[in-house]
Amino acid sequence: MPDLALIELRRQKLFHDTDFPLEIFMHEYKARTNRWHRHQDFYELVVICSGHARNENEVSSTMVQAGNVFLLPAGSVHRYREIHQFWHYNVLFDPALLTPNLPMLKQLPGYRMLFQMPPSTPEAACSQLLSVDEGILAHLIAQIEQIRSELALHAPGWQAAAYFSFLYFLAYLLRNCTPRNLRPDATIQKIGKAIRMIEEDSRKPYTLEKLARGVHMSVSSFRHHFTAVTGLSPGNFLIKLRIRKALLLLCSPASISRVAEQVGFQDSNYFARQFRNQTGMTPSEFQKKYRETPAILHTVMDKL
Structure with a gap:
């Protein structure tokens, strides 16, 4: 690991709000190898969504792929090589964020696997490699995108919303992850x-x-x-998915009947009833409120 090529990553440069130590990046790669880098003063939780690559540090080299999850503590140094169609989320955070809820988090089955690092030097520190199945990964991605939305929009109460969404995401992950060597x-x-x-x-x-x-x-x-x-039952899962897609389309000038058809409801009256059951308002009421207060989209999405 050549010292001259080492990139030092610090919270001050990466976090948009240094008073709220949580940030999320999505990475895709054009090159087959990226540079050695150190996480100076933050933890990095890696959730791999597609492709594969080799994760290297000074003592190990491990192939990682879609569905894998691992944690790099502050001070760790690594890089990726043999990159192929590889994209992932990096969830950066100060572990002090977890302190108020640490006793509860420690009770979750995946806590030790993710947060108790195998013996190593500080630069080679890394959790064991964990895995989630495709269904769990889909839910994790949705949760990460919700946190990213809160961090980007800075709507009133965004810090509380992002913080509790992060805790929910972490609890969901710790309940559902398994060591990679266990067959799904x-x-x-x-x-x-x-x-x-x-x-x-x-x-x-x-x-x-x-x-x-x-x-x-x-x-x-x-x-x-x-x-x-x-x-959720399969039927309720499908209805909620269609309503979420409908919410986005209702923000456009499209008619309610057209939106219903586009998301899979052949009967616009049935669509309106299901929309009201899920959101507490009719599609036309949502459209009116959205025109007055666009942030209502995220409020309603949070409830689904």
Whole structure:
């Protein structure tokens, strides 16, 4: 590791608000190798979304890929090489943010795996490599994007919203991560495949039978495991996804009937009823409030 090529990364330069030590970056790479760099005074939680690369420090070289998660503490030095279609999120934070809630976080099954580092030098410090299945990864990405939105928009109360969203994200991760050497459960992989099917085109007329058949499961087993993984029945998951997409389209000049059709509701009256059930207002009421106060979009999104 050549000292002259080492980039020193400091919180003062990376954090937009140094009084609130939380920042998130999304990285993609054009080169096959990036430069050695040190995280001077912050922790970096890496969530890999696509592709693969080799994560190197002074004592080890490990291939990492989509679904892997690891933590680099302050003082650690590393780089990536053999990069291929590799993109990931870096969640940068001061560990002092966790202090008020540390007793509860320590009770979560993934805490020791992520935060108790194997013996090493400070520069080579890194958590063990953890994994999440595709369904969990999809939820983590959505949560990260919610935090990024709060950090970018600085709407009233953004610090509290970003902080508690970060804690929720971290708790969700610690409840669902496993060591990489454990083979992902085949059933969970099937549920992840079903979630991808729904998210890729939510307009299709999905039925419980069609979704179960698509992942080679019985209807009863699929319903049970889907609810266990997502916290929602397949039908409610699909409705919430369609309503979230509808919210974004309702911010445009498109008509309510057109929005309903675009997100998968063939009956605009049924769409209006479901929209009200999920948001507490009709689509036309939302449009009116959005024109008056655009920030209401994020308030409503938070409730879904």
